[in-house]
Amino acid sequence: MAERTWNVYLSGEIHSDWREQIEQGTQEAGLPVSFSAPVTDHAASDDAGVGTLGEESEPFWRDHIGAGVNAIRTQTLIRDADIVVVRFGDKYRQWNAAFDAGYAAALDKPIVTLHDGDLDHALKEVDRAAQATARTAGQVVDVLRYVIEGKLP
Amino acid sequence: MAERTWNVYLSGEIHSDWREQIEQGTQEAGLPVSFSAPVTDHAASDDAGVGTLGEESEPFWRDHIGAGVNAIRTQTLIRDADIVVVRFGDKYRQWNAAFDAGYAAALDKPIVTLHDGDLDHALKEVDRAAQATARTAGQVVDVLRYVIEGKLP
Amino acid sequence: MAERTWNVYLSGEIHSDWREQIEQGTQEAGLPVSFSAPVTDHAASDDAGVGTLGEESEPFWRDHIGAGVNAIRTQTLIRDADIVVVRFGDKYRQWNAAFDAGYAAALDKPIVTLHDGDLDHALKEVDRAAQATARTAGQVVDVLRYVIEGKLP
Amino acid sequence: MAERTWNVYLSGEIHSDWREQIEQGTQEAGLPVSFSAPVTDHAASDDAGVGTLGEESEPFWRDHIGAGVNAIRTQTLIRDADIVVVRFGDKYRQWNAAFDAGYAAALDKPIVTLHDGDLDHALKEVDRAAQATARTAGQVVDVLRYVIEGKLP
């Protein structure tokens, strides 16, 4: 099989280093993957609207403008992705991660969820729509290696 | 305009009576709406898999089977819906509600979110993908009346 | 051919009686047509958001909320339509009518434009995307009669 | 994230230098953007049909032929675009810009509108379908920088 670059979108939790772990593992494995993600600088993300389109004092609209600007990025990259990995951590509500999963599912994108077992029951609908549920970043790398090269660790 | 029945799917919170409020308000307003929803009997929903397809002792798979059976219902009804209302309450993580919203958004279904202001920041991405954000069931009824009959309260 | 009800969406100008003329002409011709339209009560339409979802003092957001609620109606009905008629008059900018035409065109809906000859040059792109350009409401009725019954006036 | 070239279509007003401002700002920011646009030479655009396919004396058909040829370009490039920026100025009716916006919206393309505040009310439906509304070309550049690189100005 001629080399093909796989686009993998990394959605969800932005307060831990799971993206770096996956990227590093993938790089060490020499896999032809191009990663994309939402903006993971929390402060920048919250200011995405007012920082680009001008001030807005009302919190609801401040968020609304920011979410619009962020959506230009996220929805474009999800549409471009071959695989969408969605990470749920134990902090925050992360409804946007679940939203991304639903969005990806309706677009027939293969989904890999990444979370601990204590979230299993709460995430059962999302996991059911996924092709794989991983517990560690390393497992995601293993899945990517198998999917791309057909090799097990 | 000849009468048209509008299909409205009511996604999300199952521990309060918001669906009944919307249905009653809509009925009192005489609106031609056909409502649908996920199974809202929590116990039945959790047993959707093992109660129909046979026992399964492993919790992850028990949820997996159940989520599959529930998805037959929910994804079919969302695809049939003209409008998807998504309710977020202050309990539980309700990732399935956010998943439904993402799923509906990718299918170009108009979304109405329903939640209190203290969830605004956490729901900003979902609200941005919605055509309307309501605070009360009565407001949802008002939106439906306007959308269907062009009349304000 | 067994009787089929044709859904016709009437987009555009809300300050003249062109919709009534088409509906009356169609009724007199006994055509099986079900018409739909945006809310044509200008004041109600402008208040569609604040009248249903609560007060908003900032004009931009007031319009934004209203446009969201109106879009639930208009985009649903355009998606349901077999034919979209778009009327342009000599007042107002009517960008929403042109937006509807573009939206309908991308959904492969047959479009009939209705406007005077002095708007021809300004509307050339919209007319090109249409299957017919009419000058009078009566011509639209004639087109509908032909399309549905195969009869010329 | 590996470098990705973003296709941005610049629709609307052709009598001011807003496209050049955005292109220059984007270049200065070093963003990987490939711009496309309708033909902005007004005279050439009006003669697109008769200048290529032969003379036509009737103004309506002259416009019709030209609009067909222009549509080959514009609809292809909008379909290829990741983001569609739509500029409305204070001159001309610019129905084709609103048409492009509706066309892009139905194709699920993220839209950025660019116009002054005095057009807000007239453009409320178009702005509602957009992910962002900018007032200056510089703001569009800021949105692009954030969307592509996640950086605020």
Add this chain to the structure above:
Amino acid sequence: MAERTWNVYLSGEIHSDWREQIEQGTQEAGLPVSFSAPVTDHAASDDAGVGTLGEESEPFWRDHIGAGVNAIRTQTLIRDADIVVVRFGDKYRQWNAAFDAGYAAALDKPIVTLHDGDLDHALKEVDRAAQATARTAGQVVDVLRYVIEGKLP
């Protein structure tokens, strides 16, 4: 199987009574079929544009206007059809019949072609895109009976 009405579009030749034969045979067989077709009154069809939208002296544009009006009917009905039957006779070029076949094929509509053997070579691409090639109207009725009721003659 609960009764289902099948929509069958009859495209092509308008100078013989093949449509009547199929409709009569289907009626005698008691099949739940709803037929649709282009306007088969040749004179009316040729005047579809000028007879509804006003005079036009230039033959090319006269045809153009008429074809637009006819397309509102034909493309709507083909989109609604479950099955498209396309008849080719030995007269006229019938490029519109072949166009309809291509249009139906791209929409994944099952096609049944109906023509004599001496047209086989010229119609090989169209026949290949069809699910069945019939020689007589009676065979089309037999196919419909089998498809709907599972019964052979």
Add this chain to the structure above:
Amino acid sequence: MAERTWNVYLSGEIHSDWREQIEQGTQEAGLPVSFSAPVTDHAASDDAGVGTLGEESEPFWRDHIGAGVNAIRTQTLIRDADIVVVRFGDKYRQWNAAFDAGYAAALDKPIVTLHDGDLDHALKEVDRAAQATARTAGQVVDVLRYVIEGKLP
């Protein structure tokens, strides 16, 4: 929820009475289901082509013509279905059942597979694409009751 008729397509094995069991169970449960299926009269199905379109002596083409006529039925009914049930038995290769499952999966139809455990390994890809795997016709009825009425047995 207003009553909605669910279209259920029953694909696969034609040499046992599993369809009758499901239909009877569904009827006893009073569920609003409309079933459809391929032609289950094996002899008629094999003669679908030559019995309608005329004799053909070459076995490959005899099958080819028949498969074309059968596909008009099966692909139309699968496209119309809300749910596709696919039954695999221990006889015959039933590649058409697996083909139907793949076809339904790509169209985003919820799939329920029905087969014994000894086929599990051979059917793992098909089962993975399904929302539920049942062992008995009764379980399929239970799934339908839950999906439609939200009730467990």
Add this chain to the structure above:
Amino acid sequence: MAERTWNVYLSGEIHSDWREQIEQGTQEAGLPVSFSAPVTDHAASDDAGVGTLGEESEPFWRDHIGAGVNAIRTQTLIRDADIVVVRFGDKYRQWNAAFDAGYAAALDKPIVTLHDGDLDHALKEVDRAAQATARTAGQVVDVLRYVIEGKLP
């Protein structure tokens, strides 16, 4: 605008040198166009099936096999095309050209037809679905130059 290669599919007549004229004119104009076409070697095209898949004596099936192999090429290239040019000459019935036009139209591909005026009436439906109708290969080149570079001859 960064350079973009335009894919142009040249469908229709294979007995004259119109393709070469367009390719040469495009090359002289320095346009970034990648052309594709059906196999234009008539003998090879007729033998596409039996020359690759083995002998078949029955003419209908001989054509059927060949048309299948040719369709792999033509439908793939049409789906890849930005623009589809369809040429009709005065010989042969060229139903495959009209089929291609219908196929391209349903896929929302811009179509340019190329034929003499004496075929206008017979091709009115195809021309109506096209964005441009040219009389000479040179005009097609002029359209391509304008579409790609915005320049008139």
Add this chain to the structure above:
Amino acid sequence: MAERTWNVYLSGEIHSDWREQIEQGTQEAGLPVSFSAPVTDHAASDDAGVGTLGEESEPFWRDHIGAGVNAIRTQTLIRDADIVVVRFGDKYRQWNAAFDAGYAAALDKPIVTLHDGDLDHALKEVDRAAQATARTAGQVVDVLRYVIEGKLP
């Protein structure tokens, strides 16, 4: 025609060297083809789930996890393919091959089946959905050469 790389997915039998034969023949013919395939290492494929995502003792779930991981690869590559070749051998049930064929058919991918004549009757539905049925790997190469270069052997 500028050189275009054709993506060809090779689905089905993994216990013979048909893929190597096709790849070698294509290479010798100098055809611009990029092949892809499922993981053909049977042991690795069976362990795709437990080898990447962790142990699972229950055979049904072991297969389920593995099939999910494999589907990420297969469904992505089928969606990317221009042509899908499906090989059926005389061993194993190969329901996944038939599933792939149905999946590809619903996505409008051209299919080439490859199998011996004794499987014709069992594969009639799959062959009918294919554009070509080959008996040898060499014939598949001949089809690819013709499709890509228009040359017969």
